[in-house]
Amino acid sequence: MKVLIVEDEPVILDTITAYLKQEGYVCEQAADYDTADEKVALYEYDLVVLDIGLPGGSGLDVLRSLKKSHPETGVLILSAKDSLDDKVQGLELGADDYITKPFHLPELNARVKALLRRRFFKGSNTIIFEELEINPSDNVMKVHGQPVELSKKEYGLLLYFITNEGRVLTKAAIAEHLWGDYMDLADNFDLVYSHIKNLRKKIGQQGGNDYIKTVYGMGYKFSRL
Amino acid sequence: MKLLEKNNRLFFRFTALLLLGGSLLFYLAINWIIRHEIDEKLEVNRLRTVELLQEGQPTPQFSPIVEVLVFDENKGTEPAYSDTLIYDPVEKEAEPYRQLISYTAIGGRFYQITTRSSLLETEDLMLAIGGCTLGLALLLFIGLYWLNRRSAQRLWEPFQQQLAALKGFSLAQQEPLELASSGIFEFEELKSALQQLTEKVRTDYRNLKEFTENASHEIQTPLAIIRSKIESLIEQEHLGAEQMSGLETLYEAANRLSRLNKSLLLLAKIENRQFGAATPVSFNDIIREQVEMLHELTEAKGLQLRLELSEAQIVPANRPLLEILVKNLLENAVRYSQPGDTVSITTSLGKITFSNPGKAAVEHPERLFDRFYKQGNHRPGMGLGLAIVKKICEVNGWEAGYSFREGKHEFSIIVEKSSNDIS
Known part of the structure; x- marks a missing residue:
């Protein structure tokens, strides 16, 4: 899969690129309007991650x-939190999804994967992870x-992990992935922890392995044994 | 006290004093002149009587105007004027007279000559003069009062206009303060001073606002960099517990800062009315949606949610803003409730109320909707949620209020004022 990342802030551009490269995508970069415009005209990409505010022009163009x-x-649009109009206009122009800045890299990754899945496998492909399907x-x-049987949130959580x-x-x-704007409250109630506990239990009951590891106090990691 | 009133009061006192003093002086003067005239007349009559007696004419008697008494010995002292009352048989009452009693010796005999003049006419005259004076003074007084009032009103009219314009002045308004010209030097000066002042305040306010907005905008990118760098750092396998705990603290602080920044940008955006046009939105629908999204969280905290959505609340508003409003109020109610509490949301005609139980009213209800105001020892939120609620209400012309009733915190949004909604 070939991805073009258009973002004017070099550090963010590099971070996104590094993250997506690790996921196995072929990544190219554009840091301004002219480069981006030229690249999308010359080459073919499976996905463009597109920032709206660019030096030299608008990402919408x-x-x-x-x-x-x-x-x-x-097309996945990166929009600033306070520019609702960009978001709406972008979707009207044919963008597939948008993500507001600042975002978590795993969130971007999940969006990218979901987008590609929808676009190229018509959403029908089954994801298989060891004994999980x-x-x-x-x-x-x-x-x-x-x-x-998983609750909606548990399902979302598992998919996000995989x-x-x-x-x-x-x-x-x-928390942000599952509860969006209510993530503050979710954070307060330790809901993430209780959902992970349930998910582990349900997979374990059917003889599945526990792939979720706790990473100190920071978070969790889903990986093969 | 109003300026006009104060001015009038001063005028009133001065005029009253002047008229009173003037009248008194006038009375005294007239009285003195008349007395003087009468006394002269009495003296003349006396001299004529003396003349008659010297000519050897019979003793003149014309009571009570002229009375002559004859004595053998001298009783005389100096002539003396005095006032007296004499009974008038015709009028059947005592009437006031002025009299001059004098003593004269003519041809070895002694005469006491009394000449009198009635004061009745004088009194009538004085009464007439007094009445006229009083009437004139009253007329003058009323006229001057009215004139003074009118002219003061007219004179201060430009001032009143300027004051009204100033009262209506708002920092956030787009246009500069417009004041009408009066053509009066002092007011023109006041006008230019006011316009300069308000313009300066407006510019300062705009600069400050722009600064806040720009600062918030500029903070976004570095924050995003910090966050994404921490997220890539924690991927590294070789980090120990200590480094991880340090990164965690950094990460939490960055997240908090990021949320704060989002809220500030949102506030600025609402303030600048950068949200799209209003469309008819159902309050009840949005409440149901938000409650649905919050459902799991309230369950986890052991809260009951009670909805009493009676009337269809269709209001013209920007939908995303309304969602934020409902979300913030809900979040607030959930945040400050205890497990087992019931949070209720009620909609009635023109009013939406969120209530949750509490022990006592907040300490400073007037500051509740201020930015960064946090109440006591609760788990702290950002301190901007209610400020955003208030701002959204402001741009929509609604009213956000708080009250504590029957052990419940009540936050209400009054969408439209209705007369039967006072209780």
Whole structure:
């Protein structure tokens, strides 16, 4: 999968690139409007991660010309928290998803994967992780072929873990992923912990392994044994 | 005391004193002149009587105007004027007279000559003069009072206008303060001073606001860098517990700062009215949505949520803003409740109320909606949630209020004023 990352802040650009490279994507960078516009015109990408505020022009214009030349390319918009209009306009112009800054890298990764899954596998591909089997299209999880009932949040949590396999997910990133704007309250109630406990229990009951490791006080990591 | 009133009071006192003093002086003067005239007349009558007696004419008697008494010996002293009352058989009452009693010796005989003049006419005259004076003074007084009042009112009119304009002045307004010209030097000076002052205040306020906004904007990127760098750092396997705990503290602080920054930017954006146009939105729908999203959290805390959504509350508003409003109020109620409490949300005509049980009213209800105001020893929030609520109400022309009733904190949003909603 080939991804173009358009972002004017070099440190953030590099961090995103490094993160996505580790996930096995081929990444290219553009730090301003002209470079971005040129690249989307010349090359073909599976996905463009697009910042709106760019030196030399608007990311929305890049989106416009991209949709003309390569309509099949997926687009994930990075928008500043306070520019609701960019978000709406971006989606109207054909962007697939948006993520507001500042974001957690695992969140970006999850969005990228979900987007590519929707776009290129029509959402029907089953994710298999060792003995776990997940089908995002019908919210079913199987352990050793046996269906396990998960709550919506537990399901979301597991999917978030598997998409970010081998990564440390902080409690804040998980809370934000699952509860959005109510993450502060969720954080206060230690809900992340209780959901992880339940998830472990449910997988364990069906003879599944515990892939969730606690990383000091920071968060959790889902990885192969 | 109003300026006009004070001015009038001063005028009133001065005029009253002047008129009173003037009248008294006038009375005394007139009285003196008349007395003087009468006394002269009495003297003349006396001299004529003496003349008649010297000519050997019979003793003149014309009671009570002229009375002559004859004595053999001299009883005389100096002539003396005095006032007296004499019974008038015609009018059947005692009437006031002025009299001059004098003694004269003519041809070896002694005469006591009394000449009198009635004071009745004088009294009538004085009464008439007094009445006229009083009437005139009263007329003058009323006229002057009215004139003074009118002219003062007209004179101060530009001032009143300027004051009204100043009262309506708001820091956040886009246009500079407009004051009408009066053509009066002092008021023109006041006007230019006011305009300079308000313009300066407006500029300062705008600069300060811009600074806050710009600062918040500029903080975003470094914050994002800090956060993402920490997130990549913790991926590294070789970090020990100590480094991790340090990173955790950093990460939490960065997250907190990031949330704070988001809230500040949101406040600035609401203040600048950068949110899209209002569309009809159902308050009840939004409350249901937010409660649904919060459901799991309230359950985890052991809270009951009670909804009493009676009337369809369709208000013209920006939907995302309304969601934030409801979310913040809900979050506030949940944050400050204890496990087992019931949080209730009630909508009635033009009013939405969020209530949760509490021990006592907050200490400073008037500061509740201020930025960064936090109450006591609760688990601290950002201190901006209610400030955002207030700001959203402000831009929509609603009213946010707090009261403590029957052991419950009540936050209410009054969307429209209705007369039957006072209780």
